[in-house]
Amino acid sequence: MTADTSSDESPTQSAKPTLLRNAEVSPGHHADVRVASGRIVAVGNALISIRGEEVVNARGGALLPGLHDHHLHLTALAAVEMSVACGPPNVRDAATLGVALRNRAAALPPGAWVRGIGYHESVAGLLDRHQLDVLTGDRPVRVQHRGGALWIVNSAAAAMxxxxxxxxxxxxxxxxxxxxxxxxxxxxxxxxxxxxxxxVGAVEPEPDLARVGRRLAAYGITGVTDATPDMTPGTLRLLLSAVRDGRLPQSLLLLGVDSLPSDISTDRVRLGPRKLLPPDHVPWPYDNLLTRIRTARGTGPVVPRPVAVHCVTLEGLVVAVTALEEAGVVPGDRIEHAAVAPPALAAQMAALGLRVVTQPGFVAERGDAYRRDADPGDLPYLYPYASLLSAGVPTVASSDAPFGSPDPWAVLRAARDRLAPDGVPLGPTESVSASTALAGMLSPPLRPGDALRSIGPGAPADLCLLHAPRAVALDEPSADLVRMTFCDGRIVHV
Incomplete structure (x- = not known):
């Protein structure tokens, strides 16, 4: 069978051996690539087709080793589909917010909770239960702030x-x-x-992880790092089940659990660094953070286990870096976000061997709000990228979805352009090339920022085939360029 993926003839979730002809396997280098049993089994010129395998003419399109999102939240991303958008651009004032929440309540079964996301205080100030009561009535409601650190519930929810x-x-x-x-x-x-x-038996629909898996596959994403902190056993079971039955075809690196079940039946789920989530504006006392780092070292199959410390304020980053230095940095230790990182701290992180997972997409989505609301002294060091790399800090981009768009191609554009929603650059000297940002997404999940994963015999068949060569794709990064995605050798998007 010869597949022409300009049509939708090829089924998704196909596990057939596949021969990709004339794929660009590295810049300017074309070859045929055979995939079988979840692995790349051959790379060469004019490979002979085997009976029963699917043949795809890549037409010179780039074959990438699958994009990895190094920081997102899967169940929260799934929950977005069942939630009310509560902030700009969808909602800009209290009246519109009330209408949106009441309309959602009317569409749900009696007693079901209403879940709102993306709230920002520009809509109606820093909400409390009493303001929500006026907007929502007696249906239990919970609304999450855009930053992810705060939930606000109304009195009905507070009572429950x-x-x-x-x-x-x-x-x-x-x-x-x-x-x-x-x-x-x-x-x-x-x-x-x-x-x-x-x-309390709150009635909420189960997150649709199959829908999330399809969406990520359409972006060419074959693996994700879930950064949900202190994951509950129920959420862990849900994710493991979705990976096992193929609803979530991506490989999964977990930061928010201490261990995996001993009877886990898939090698596509692994433990990463242990996520530590100090509060943003009232951080843990220094000794508390130090104790948590040392405790985390003893969890997981690799001891000492690295940590991934959440840092979105300058104060938080100073405390985290100091504590890591005292605890002793181990390979794989990383900073999540490093949202404010001046050069002196970048140099210190480089000297310690720390990595950074940052979110340039926030500049594209919120840059004008940052200019309005952030401390002016922080603006030159907001979500740095180029300066961290120049200092010697391995740094990669991620989405932090659903708090940012899960589209990695939009993240590439944001890393390169640094344009806020109003079209004005924010921190233009922190711009990196789309090629640099893509390299981070192609780096190993446990070693973000190290050398790119490659297309070669024996490598996992987690692959993304583009419609165009890499140079064309990097010139105008777009999810529309994704032609086919393989996860564990299966075609999961075409």
């Missing part, structure tokens, strides 16, 4: 969660007013909230 019951076991992230009553704001309590929702 037991937020007004002062308990010695209550986590400190439950914000309270002067009278000790919950304001409805929950800071850095994703895991706790998930467990409480399960405990």
């Amino acid at each position: 969660l037991g937020l007004d019951t002062v308990s010695i076991d209550a986590p400190p992230g439950i914000e309270r007013d002067g009278a000790g009553r919950s304001t409805g704001r929950l800071w850095r309590l994703d895991g706790w909230l998930r467990r409480r929702l399960d405990a």
